Amino acid sequence: MIKVAIVVGSTRPGRKADAVARWVHDIAKKRSDAEYEVVDLQDFNLPLLDEPFPPSMGKYTLPHTKAWAAKVAAYDAYVFVTPEYNHSTSGALKNALDYLYAEWNNKAAGFVAYGSAGGVRAVEHLRLIAAELQMATVRAQVQLSLFTDFESFAVFKPDPHKEKSVNAMLDQLVSWGTALQTVRVKK
Numbered sequence: 001m002i003k004v005a006i007v008v009g010s011t012r013p014g015r016k017a018d019a020v021a022r023w024v025h026d027i028a029k030k031r032s033d034a035e036y037e038v039v040d041l042q043d044f045n046l047p048l049l050d051e052p053f054p055p056s057m058g059k060y061t062l063p064h065t066k067a068w069a070a071k072v073a074a075y076d077a078y079v080f081v082t083p084e085y086n087h088s089t090s091g092a093l094k095n096a097l098d099y100l101y102a103e104w105n106n107k108a109a110g111f112v113a114y115g116s117a118g119g120v121r122a123v124e125h126l127r128l129i130a131a132e133l134q135m136a137t138v139r140a141q142v143q144l145s146l147f148t149d150f151e152s153f154a155v156f157k158p159d160p161h162k163e164k165s166v167n168a169m170l171d172q173l174v175s176w177g178t179a180l181q182t183v184r185v186k187k
């Protein structure tokens with residue numbers, strides 16, 4: 001069975017990302033096709049990328065990079081829970097992605113986004129970034145609206161129908177995440 005990380009993509013005080021990630025996790029836990037865990041960027045306290053070598057060289061020198069790399073390496077697929085900031089993802093999530101390379105390669109990624117337009121522009125950017133990191137991004141995505149899935153734009157109260165879109169995304173993610181295990185070279 002593959003391991004899936006549900007990545008909390010905002011570190012902002014008062015962020016919505018943690019409530020959204022918990023909701024995704026609660027839905028995922030009802031499934032028996034993978035092991036699902038929440039991975040919170042806040043727990044890794046990553047500074048703006050401060051490694052001297054490009055991540056593709058695999059020469060990580062700093063303890064926070066090594067801790068983040070070890071965590072990411074433990075998973076076969078990722079659900080990125082992302083806000084939309086200025087029509088893209090958060091700086092915190094982009095930075096966390098930039099830190100590593102091999103740990104992301106040949107793995108699957110799915111997206112749960114929120115914003116005034118369902119976070120779709122953040123996901124479009126993330127798909128380009130993920131492609132450069134050699135990740136396979138699944139088509140089905142979850143789009144949450146700040147207008148209808150949050151009370152007063154603040155408290156997360158998702159439309160119950162959105163659960164279906166989480167499961168549709170996870171169906172594709174587990175399928176590709178499982179298939180991609182075969183192309184990864186075991187070290």
Ligand SMILES: Cc1cc2nc3c(=O)[nH]c(=O)nc-3n(C[C@H](O)[C@H](O)[C@H](O)COP(=O)(O)O)c2cc1C
Nearest residue numbers: 010012014015016017083084085086087115116117
């Ligand atoms: C710097 C910044 C830029 C934002 N830009 C957008 C945007 O382009 N589109 C959008 O729909 N919402 C935008 N928002 C609103 C966010 O979607 C909303 O604040 C959301 O709660 C942020 O996620 P978080 O609370 O998990 O950090 C922006 C918010 C911030 C802080």
